Every structure is written in structure tokens, then in C-alpha cells.
Amino acid sequence: MVIGCGAPPLGKGQDKPLEEDEQRLWSTVAEEEKRLDQSGLLYGDQAVTGYLNEIMRRISPPETTSGLFAVEVLVLKNPLLNAFAYPNGKIYVHTGMLARIENEAQLATLLGHELTHATHRHAIQELRGARRSGVALGVLRMIAIPFGLFGLAATSLGTIGYMGAVTGYSRAKEAEADQEGFVLMVKAGYSPQEAPKLFEHLKVELAFRKVDEPFFFGSHPHVQERIESYRSLLESQYAGQGGDIGTERYDAAMMPLIIDNAETDIAIGRLSLAERDLQRVLQKNDDNARAHFLLGEFRNRKEPGDAERRDEHYRQAIDRNPRMPDPHRALGYSLLKQGDRYGGQAELQKYLELAPRAPDRAYVEQALKESR
Amino acid sequence: MTLVRILLALSLLSVAGCLPRPAKLAPVGAHEILPSDQIEVEWPLEWMTFRPTENDDNAKKEGIVLLLSRDGFSLQTIRLTKQAAGADFKYTQKKLSTGMLPQEVAELTLDNIRANPEVIDLSVIESAPATVLGAPGFKLRYTYRGKTGLTREVGMYGCLDRDMLVILSLDAPRRYYFEKDWPVLDKVKDSLRWQS
Numbered sequence: 001m002v003i004g005c006g007a008p009p010l011g012k013g014q015d016k017p018l019e020e021d022e023q024r025l026w027s028t029v030a031e032e033e034k035r036l037d038q039s040g041l042l043y044g045d046q047a048v049t050g051y052l053n054e055i056m057r058r059i060s061p062p063e064t065t066s067g068l069f070a071v072e073v074l075v076l077k078n079p080l081l082n083a084f085a086y087p088n089g090k091i092y093v094h095t096g097m098l099a100r101i102e103n104e105a106q107l108a109t110l111l112g113h114e115l116t117h118a119t120h121r122h123a124i125q126e127l128r129g130a131r132r133s134g135v136a137l138g139v140l141r142m143i144a145i146p147f148g149l150f151g152l153a154a155t156s157l158g159t160i161g162y163m164g165a166v167t168g169y170s171r172a173k174e175a176e177a178d179q180e181g182f183v184l185m186v187k188a189g190y191s192p193q194e195a196p197k198l199f200e201h202l203k204v205e206l207a208f209r210k211v212d213e214p215f216f217f218g219s220h221p222h223v224q225e226r227i228e229s230y231r232s233l234l235e236s237q238y239a240g241q242g243g244d245i246g247t248e249r250y251d252a253a254m255m256p257l258i259i260d261n262a263e264t265d266i267a268i269g270r271l272s273l274a275e276r277d278l279q280r281v282l283q284k285n286d287d288n289a290r291a292h293f294l295l296g297e298f299r300n301r302k303e304p305g306d307a308e309r310r311d312e313h314y315r316q317a318i319d320r321n322p323r324m325p326d327p328h329r330a331l332g333y334s335l336l337k338q339g340d341r342y343g344g345q346a347e348l349q350k351y352l353e354l355a356p357r358a359p360d361r362a363y364v365e366q367a368l369k370e371s372r
Numbered sequence: 373m374t375l376v377r378i379l380l381a382l383s384l385l386s387v388a389g390c391l392p393r394p395a396k397l398a399p400v401g402a403h404e405i406l407p408s409d410q411i412e413v414e415w416p417l418e419w420m421t422f423r424p425t426e427n428d429d430n431a432k433k434e435g436i437v438l439l440l441s442r443d444g445f446s447l448q449t450i451r452l453t454k455q456a457a458g459a460d461f462k463y464t465q466k467k468l469s470t471g472m473l474p475q476e477v478a479e480l481t482l483d484n485i486r487a488n489p490e491v492i493d494l495s496v497i498e499s500a501p502a503t504v505l506g507a508p509g510f511k512l513r514y515t516y517r518g519k520t521g522l523t524r525e526v527g528m529y530g531c532l533d534r535d536m537l538v539i540l541s542l543d544a545p546r547r548y549y550f551e552k553d554w555p556v557l558d559k560v561k562d563s564l565r566w567q568s
Contacts, residue, residue, distance in 0.1 A: 359499050
């Protein structure tokens with residue numbers, strides 16, 4: 001265990017009062033958290049945050065539930081792959097990251113990693129050891145550039161959280177967080193075989209998004225190194241050991257979030273990412289009307305000429321939930337474009353019936369009028 | 373007072389990163405027809421205008437032709453932008469194509485707004501047809517929460533005409549300022565015309 005600068009782990013239930021510099025850090029963190037919590041960027045689905053906190057409780061050692069800590073997991077509406085921990089135990093995970101994770105065991109790996117950054121006081125150690133609080137923000141801004149506006153918006157939220165998330169801690173501290181987080185998830189009964197898969201997915205994802213690996217991981221050990229380090233732990237200590245994976249539970253809890261994230265990706269224009277996530281949702285639950293509708297929207301944007309496949313998704317959305325207005329409007333416009341006047345009119349009228357105060361009512365009325 | 377307003381506007385623009393180089397800021401009270409990039413627009417009395425220089429890359433990327441304000445750009449900003457149909461949007465990776473219907477252009481414009489991570493709690497109030505620059509266009513109204521937590525409202529007119537996306541918008545705090553200045557936006561919109 002690597003603990004430097006005379007800062008033993010927190011959360012043992014007998015925490016000594018914080019030293020002055022750490023008190024200052026915590027008070028900065030409190031301000032950042034307040035700003036984040038009021039920013040409107042929090043993903044507000046209580047079922048999702050409740051589930052995440054349940055997993056966090058499962059992996060947290062009993063001693064971290066008392067003392068100075070107040071461990072809590074919150075979600076930020078942001079499609080980038082990211083997560084970060086504040087020194088007081090508050091952990092923020094991006095929707096984009098949660099959409100990539102496949103099961104509860106991988107989620108436990110991530111949460112264990114972030115929790116370790118907090119319990120092992122990595123933030124104050126970095127600030128004390130490297131005196132880089134001023135440098136961090138500069139590095140942060142530079143690193144945020146490849147992530148576009150979402151990256152830049154993120155940097156404006158606070159320095160401390162993103163110091164951990166984007167610029168990263170030293171290799172030794174990241175390795176410690178990997179190792180200790182791994183122990184936490186295994187102790188909680190999860191399959192250790194899933195831990196390296198989290199990073200394998202991230203590696204694939206970075207290639208898929210064409211993001212340069214070093215930018216995302218900053219000074220973190222490179223993804224491949226981390227995968228190898230997990231693999232070596234698996235071979236030396238947990239060879240053949242299984243455990244809980246929790247795919248079904250994860251899917252049940254996260255599907256609404258994955259769909260929301262896909263909708264953001266469609267707006268941004270990251271259509272392939274959105275398609276993949278929506279297909280994933282429908283593979284698990286073909287009855288999800290919203291996923292069908294969004295897949296139709298994806299088709300409409302990707303291949304506007306392919307009316308057959310697009311309309312099929314709109315029809316399936318209507319079949320799954322006839323009271324959802326949007327698929328009726330989308331199908332109505334599509335049918336009108338194809339010359340099916342009566343079919344198009346019927347769908348648009350249904351839309352207005354279901355959404356009498358629709359903001360685009362004037363367009364729909366105009367389309368109806370022109371098609372008569 | 374006028375000088376104060378101009379200085380305030382300059383400082384606001386500098387903070388927002390819009391003014392890294394000399395640009396033209398016309399004093400309050402000016403009232404003239406602005407020939408600009410093939411578009412003519414008549415702006416109201418007692419509004420100051422800001423025109424970025426041609427080598428302002430930031431403004432160029434967003435296609436900003438003209439900014440107007442009466443009380444300061446954080447209190448109300450009327451913005452006129454003009455971009456080639458194939459140009460990149462600032463936030464979304466999607467592209468316009470000629471021949472798109474006005475509501476499709478409006479939807480894409482909204483996607484670009486939705487993709488802006490600083491626009492929080494976006495709520496569309498109205499998306500309707502409109503005539504802009506004499507061409508079929510769109511009208512959008514939406515509210516959002518800015519970084520300060522204040523609810524703001526945006527009214528927007530736009531059209532895809534002559535292979536150009538032209539957008540005129542008013543962004544103001546929802547309380548008081550938006551309703552007060554909405555008629556001004558309508559007047560400015562009615563004054564828009566192509567030069568030839």
C-alpha cells in the first residue's frame with residue numbers, strides 16, 4: 001500500500017481532525033460540489049442513483065461508513081467516458097461511462113477504484129507532494145481540448161474533481177486505486193474476471209471514438225498497462241475464481257440512462273455510438289418503445305432515403321406504446337414524403353390528439369393543410 | 373452613460389472570449405441600414421451593435437455577422453448569423469443539406485443547441501413556420517438554464533436560403549427582458565433582406 005506525505009487512509013471510524021491544508025481542500029471541494037449539484041448537470045433519476053449507491057454500499061468496507069466520510073455516488077449528464085471522486089467520498093460518474101459498462105461487477109470495479117482515491121487521500125497527497133494545484137488547471141484545460149465542448153464544460157465545473165478524473169493522479173496512485181478497488185469488488189463477491197474487462201471496453205471505446213488514449217488517461221498508466229496489471233493479479237491471486245456478475249440487474253437499472261445517453265449522442269451527431277447503445281437496449285428488451293423511436297430517428301439521420309427501415313422502427317415504437325406522440329409525428333411526416341397522404345394525415349392527427357400542446361403544432365397543422 | 377455602456381459591452385465581450393482583436397462597436401443611438409455579407413438589416417434606435425472583424429476566427433466559426441444589445445449583452449443579445457449550408461456547426465457533428473425542409477433545419481438547429489453542454493434544462497416552447505428573408509423559414513422559442521442558474525429564453529428566426537443558413541435570435545433572461553424585447557426581434561427580422 002502506497003501512502004505518502006503522512007496521510008493515512010480516511011474512513012476508519014476514528015479519523016483525526018484534518019490538517020489545515022486538507023481543511024482548505026475540503027472547503028474548496030464543498031464549493032465545487034455545491035456548484036455541481038445546482039448546475040442542472042446532475043442526472044436526476046433516483047432509481048439510477050439509488051442503485052449505484054446500493055452497489056457502493058456493497059463494496060464499501062464497514063469502516064468507511066463512519067467518521068469524516070459521506071460516501072455518495074451521483075451521475076453527471078455527460079456522454080464522455082469519465083468518473084471522479086472528491087476527497088470527502090462524493091463520487092461522480094458520467095452517463096457516457098455508465099452506458100459503456102456491461103454489468104454490476106464492472107461497475108463495482110469502477111466504484112472501488114474511485115472510492116480508493118478518496119479513502120487513500122490521493123488528492124491531498126498530490127497537492128502536497130507535487131504542489132501542482134496551479135498547474136493542474138492548466139493541464140486540465142489542455143487535456144480537455146480533444147473532448148470538444150463537453151470536455152470544456154466539464155473543466156469549468158471544478159478543479160479538484162477533474163484533477164482526479166482527467167489529468168489523473170500519479171501512476172503509483174492509479175495503480176494503488178486499481179489494486180485496492182479490485183480487492184473491494186472481489187471481497188464483495190463479484191467475479192474478479194470482470195475487472196480487466198472494464199478497461200478492455202474503454203480501450204475499444206477510445207479506438208471507436210478515435211480519441212487518443214494518452215489524452216483521456218492523462219498521466220494514468222496507459223490502458224493496456226492497466227489491463228495487463230489486472231491480468232497479472234488475476235493469474236497470481238484469483239486464477240479461476242468466479243463470482244457475481246450481475247448483468248441482469250445492471251441492465252434493469254441502467255436501461256433508461258443508456259437510452260437518455262443515446263439521445264444525447266444522436267443530438268451531438270455521434271450516430272454510431274447511439275445506434276450501438278440502442279441496439280443493446282433492444283437486444284435486452286425489444287418492447288422498449290422509446291428505443292425503437294430513437295432508432296428510427298437514427299435511421300432518419302443516417303440514411304434518410306431508407307424509409308422502409310426507418311418506418312419499421314416508428315411502427316414498432318407505436319406498437320409498443322400507442323400513447324407515445326413522437327413516433328406518430330415521425331411516421332406521419334415520413335408517409336407524407338412517400339406520397340401516402342391518408343396514412344400520413346392519420347398519423348399526424350393522432351400526434352396532435354396525443355400532444356395537443358405540442359410546440360411544433362403549427363408545423364403539423366401546416367403539413368396537414370398542405371397535404372389536403 | 374453611453375460610454376459606460378460601451379465599456380461594459382466591451383468588457384463582457386472580452387470575458388466571453390469574443391473580442392480578442394479590434395472590432396467595430398457602434399455607439400448607442402445609431403440607426404442605419406447595415407450592408408453586411410449580402411444581407412441588409414435595420415437595427416433599432418438606442419441599441420448598440422457589435423460587429424466582429426473579418427479575421428475573428430471565433431466569430432467566423434459561429435458565422436456571427438452582428439450582435440445587438442440595449443442594456444448589455446448579458447441582459448439581451450440579438451444575434452445575426454450566416455453560414456454556408458455545408459459549414460460545421462459548433463456543437464453537433466451533423467450537417468445541413470440543401471433542400472431540407474424548414475422544420476428539418478429547425479430540428480438540426482435545435483440538435484446543435486441540445487449538444488451544447490452549457491445549455492441546461494432545454495425546453496422547447498414553440499417550433500413553427502415563419503417567413504425569413506422572404507423565404508420559408510422557421511421560428512423557435514425555447515428556455516434554458518445558463519451557468520449562473522438563471523432561466524433564459526431564446527426566440528429565433530431562421531431559414532436556409534441561397535445555400536446559406538441565416539439565423540436571427542434574441543437571448544435574454546426570461547423574466548422581464550425577453551418579453552420586453554421580443555417585439556424588437558420581430559422588427560429586426562422584418563427588416564432583413566438580401567442585398568440583391
